[in-house]
Amino acid sequence: MGRSKLAKFAVVAERENVLQPGDELYGQMAGKWRESHFENNNPVVLEIGCGRGEYTVGMGRMFPEKNFIGTDIKGARIWKGSTLAVEEELHNVAFLRTFIERIEEHFAENEVDEIWITFPDPRPRDRDIKRRLTSPRFLEMYERIVKPGGIIHLKTDNGPLYEYTLEVVQERQVKGLLHTGDLYNSDLQDHTMGIYTTYEKRYLAEGIAIKYLQYRVGIESIGVKGFES
Template sequence: MGRSKLEKFAVIAERENVIQEGDERYANLAGKWREAHFKNNNPLVLEIGCGRGEYSIGMATLFPEKNFIGIDIKGARLWKGSTMAMEQELTNVAFLRIFVEQLNEHFAEGEVDEIWITFPDPRPKDRDIKRRLTSPRFLKQYERILKPNGLVHLKTDNEMLYEFTLEVLQEQKKEKLFHTSDLYNSDLQEHTMGIYTTYEKRYLGEGIPIKYLQFQL
């Protein structure tokens, strides 16, 4: 039987690779993630809505010369990612427990080099359009914390979210926009580095094509 959520919450509260409210570092890392947490000057990559952190872990393994931060509000999920990072002795990945709406409180303008959004909740109801992680209000947040020409990547199984995001980006005339509605039958799959999340494997097993967009803000 797995650990209960309360046990996991207690564990991550003591972990060096998890930053959350109540931690003395929580409000003091904006603009200082490289020097204060990672102790280097390497590029900084975020995974928004990281869940169990599988993509963050995968990227951290492939690119030891970069720093990765998985962001999610679910403590039990972050416990899994932080545990995997510790087991693999990865020092270039951390996890931040916040709502996405709080990004500007925790990252300085132009601090981030790249953002990944992997299989987010598509928020299919019209009343939830503003809560979609590729809605204009979130894109504005990403644009503030990204360096000029910083990349954003979206992977999703959801056709509606893919089409919505594409429409938003085309309306805003975003540059260097690459996209495909069937990633693994396209020439863009090399950009995703062969990393698969648990959900992605499930969707592929069900014959659902994976959609992918890469763009600059």
């Protein structure tokens, strides 16, 4: 491991806005994020596989009345987002180092109001389908920690992953499904709040359309029709 990564790991280990293995409260925060970490009763928004935390930090800037948690297993990536949050005094932004497979160890049932899955690894090989972060087993995990009526979002540049996810959620007969294969030429742009990740900017510069979908968890009907550009 390079010196740069080691230095970032050392910094992250001391950050109050990062919870990671070895910390005293690691694995003990399920159901307690509002009261024990944020010290408020505001909604909790989770970014799955946050990378550098660009979406987590971006949303934290825009919505001080909400709490945002970025999750990723790689501490060197989390370093960037946690640094920005410290520099900008975003006390409503936190980060959690964990494998997504273990997400239910860290959040209680109905504790989360909203989940963002931003540009996940598409896992294109058939043998890796179960590892896709939008596979049925992962969606079931998310749906258990998201409160009824909460929203799950996917944003991706990858066409096959988008089509796969759309098929999965349609088979699950979810409610309030909105989706488009070309976000920035659709009526759904406002749903993503104008936040662009570094990779997203690169994809757009290369002429790659961004795909997006969202649906609501655990409700019978919200009276919203799906959309396809």
